[in-house]
Amino acid sequence: MAEFQAALAACAETVEKTMDMLLPRPDDAEARLFEAMRYSALAGGKRLRPFLVMQSSELFGVDRRCAARVAAAIEFVHTYSLIHDDLPAMDDADFRRGAPSAHKKFDEATAILAGDALQALAFEVLAAPETHTDPAVRIELVRELSRAAGGGGMCGGQMIDLLAESGQYDNSIGAITRLQRLKTGEMFAFAAVSGAVLGKASYRVYMALHNYAQEFGLAFQIVDDLLDTEGDSAETGKPTGKDVAAGKATFVSILGPERARAQAKLLVDQAIQALDVFDSRADPLRDAARFVVDRTK
Amino acid sequence: MAEFQAALAACAETVEKTMDMLLPRPDDAEARLFEAMRYSALAGGKRLRPFLVMQSSELFGVDRRCAARVAAAIEFVHTYSLIHDDLPAMDDADFRRGAPSAHKKFDEATAILAGDALQALAFEVLAAPETHTDPAVRIELVRELSRAAGGGGMCGGQMIDLLAESGQYDNSIGAITRLQRLKTGEMFAFAAVSGAVLGKASYRVYMALHNYAQEFGLAFQIVDDLLDTEGDSAETGKPTGKDVAAGKATFVSILGPERARAQAKLLVDQAIQALDVFDSRADPLRDAARFVVDRTK
Numbered sequence: 001m002a003e004f005q006a007a008l009a010a011c012a013e014t015v016e017k018t019m020d021m022l023l024p025r026p027d028d029a030e031a032r033l034f035e036a037m038r039y040s041a042l043a044g045g046k047r048l049r050p051f052l053v054m055q056s057s058e059l060f061g062v063d064r065r066c067a068a069r070v071a072a073a074i075e076f077v078h079t080y081s082l083i084h085d086d087l088p089a090m091d092d093a094d095f096r097r098g099a100p101s102a103h104k105k106f107d108e109a110t111a112i113l114a115g116d117a118l119q120a121l122a123f124e125v126l127a128a129p130e131t132h133t134d135p136a137v138r139i140e141l142v143r144e145l146s147r148a149a150g151g152g153g154m155c156g157g158q159m160i161d162l163l164a165e166s167g168q169y170d171n172s173i174g175a176i177t178r179l180q181r182l183k184t185g186e187m188f189a190f191a192a193v194s195g196a197v198l199g200k201a202s203y204r205v206y207m208a209l210h211n212y213a214q215e216f217g218l219a220f221q222i223v224d225d226l227l228d229t230e231g232d233s234a235e236t237g238k239p240t241g242k243d244v245a246a247g248k249a250t251f252v253s254i255l256g257p258e259r260a261r262a263q264a265k266l267l268v269d270q271a272i273q274a275l276d277v278f279d280s281r282a283d284p285l286r287d288a289a290r291f292v293v294d295r296t297k
Numbered sequence: 298m299a300e301f302q303a304a305l306a307a308c309a310e311t312v313e314k315t316m317d318m319l320l321p322r323p324d325d326a327e328a329r330l331f332e333a334m335r336y337s338a339l340a341g342g343k344r345l346r347p348f349l350v351m352q353s354s355e356l357f358g359v360d361r362r363c364a365a366r367v368a369a370a371i372e373f374v375h376t377y378s379l380i381h382d383d384l385p386a387m388d389d390a391d392f393r394r395g396a397p398s399a400h401k402k403f404d405e406a407t408a409i410l411a412g413d414a415l416q417a418l419a420f421e422v423l424a425a426p427e428t429h430t431d432p433a434v435r436i437e438l439v440r441e442l443s444r445a446a447g448g449g450g451m452c453g454g455q456m457i458d459l460l461a462e463s464g465q466y467d468n469s470i471g472a473i474t475r476l477q478r479l480k481t482g483e484m485f486a487f488a489a490v491s492g493a494v495l496g497k498a499s500y501r502v503y504m505a506l507h508n509y510a511q512e513f514g515l516a517f518q519i520v521d522d523l524l525d526t527e528g529d530s531a532e533t534g535k536p537t538g539k540d541v542a543a544g545k546a547t548f549v550s551i552l553g554p555e556r557a558r559a560q561a562k563l564l565v566d567q568a569i570q571a572l573d574v575f576d577s578r579a580d581p582l583r584d585a586a587r588f589v590v591d592r593t594k
Contacts, residue, residue, distance in 0.1 A: 029457045030448065030453035030456045033448050033456040080413075087409065089406045090409065109384075112384065112387065115413070116412070116413075116452050117447050117448040119416050120443045120448070123442075124440065127437075127439040135432040138436045139439070142423075142436070143421065146424060147417075150417030151330050151334065155410050156327035158410055159327045160326045162410075178326075179326075
């Protein structure tokens with residue numbers, strides 16, 4: 001696990017360097033916008049999605065600079081979603097990773113715009129020739145990211161989550177699973193398959209990575225719920241017990257912590273099984289799945 | 298002018314049909330998100346940007362169905378920007394085109410998400426093979442739209458506009474011109490050149506359309522400022538005198554109404570001149586430029 005965490009940290013460093021390079025620093029009047037984009041995008045985090053991109057790219061011998069650009073694009077979308085989710089009209093979170101959230105550090109209008117501009121930047125990065133020499137590959141990346149991030153993916157999931165919070169959503173396991181597949185699963189799936197797209201891999205291995213990420217994403221979410229219930233807020237860096245206080249149905253509130261943990265472990269086993277088409281070069285992806293259930297923050 | 302307005306209305310109808318087709322109507326829990334997207338996107342408007350797309354595409358014999366998809370994508374981005382601009386943290390506008398703005402009709406969280414999902418949808422539409430058979434053309438469209446919409450374009454301009462409102466921006470004509478070039482000019486320019494991209498036209502005609510749109514966009518903005526000062530709110534469909542009340546520097550507050558109108562006319566002449574490389578088939582674009590200064594709403 002220590003070895004995996006070192007690999008994760010090394011990957012985060014690579015991708016953050018790329019993100020830093022891709023985020024302009026104008027000295028014009030709009031500088032405040034880019035400051036806000038940089039503040040949130042470069043504020044740390046596990047960078048799990050970028051790790052999936054880099055490792056799936058490794059499987060197909062993709063140039064690491066190309067992979068790092070795709071990883072940065074995904075993380076820009078992830079960052080924009082965090083900025084918007086933290087807004088007073090959404091989760092109303094004053095802190096993110098122990099620091100003031102974007103609308104607290106700047107203001108609401110700047111935070112909204114920074115999120116909007118980060119989304120545009122993600123597509124600009126994917127569309128540039130530096131990401132891949134073949135335009136057909138780049139357009140496929142744009143297509144998949146736009147789907148994963150849009151109404152049929154992340155935005156749709158966040159909409160359902162808001163409805164769930166106000167009691168306007170079915171509290172069954174099936175319904176919560178669908179919510180999470182949209183809200184976080186599609187983006188995880190895009191991260192995991194992006195290497196296959198960059199490497200023009202076969203449909204069979206593309207689907208293996210897709211299935212891996214779907215199970216992975218759900219396990220990740222269940223553990224998130226467990227950490228919200230049982231975690232140490234000093235360690236997780238965010239207040240715990242929020243979901244319980246909001247009366248929100250989660251995997252843990254429906255299954256109870258023990259069955260939820262068992263379910264997360266089962267999902268991780270399935271995620272690892274999905275990688276059976278790959279040899280030991282997929283071990284970092286297998287380790288990532290194990291890490292997701294064992295993490296304490 | 299009556300003939301031009303009929304052409305504009307016919308184009309709006311075509312593009313709205315395409316937008317309607319591209320906006321899903323799920324009956325799942327996330328339906329509320331798509332309702333909000335549809336509510337704002339299909340709420341009417343002059344559809345000037347789509348008109349520029351359709352007419353510039355006509356110059357190069359582009360399939361009208363392809364052009365209509367690009368027009369819809371641009372209008373989705375324009376719609377998302379209006380939804381976000383209307384939010385309480387931004388312009389705090391309760392009405393848009395005489396109807397409640399998105400956050401009033403739904404709620405702030407839904408409005409933020411609807412804007413986010415519309416931006417993603419715009420890129421999804423451009424990336425689909427139905428937009429053009431050549432992936433290199435599609436990726437060029439994505440690249441140009443992402444630039445026009447992002448921090449170096451529309452979002453950057455909106456950031457400066459917010460700073461200008463709170464007196465943190467230079468009130469010179471040069472500075473206001475830069476603000477408007479970013480805020481609205483880049484999107485107009487993308488609309489006007491998109492036909493040249495779809496039709497794989499030469500750099501020379503691409504630049505002609507680009508220059509046309511830059512002048513066009515500024516003229517459009519000056520007339521917007523004039524209508525805010527002198528217009529009839531019953532006709533424009535929005536409250537007038539807002540900029541004056543906000544103490545905001547505009548072309549009109551700096552130049553005075555007479556010189557501002559003269560400047561708009563000069564810009565329109567320059568826009569029309571930029572089209573000299575085209576024959577009479579560009580007449581609808583010339584008419585559009587004339588319409589922009591003569592409009593009363």
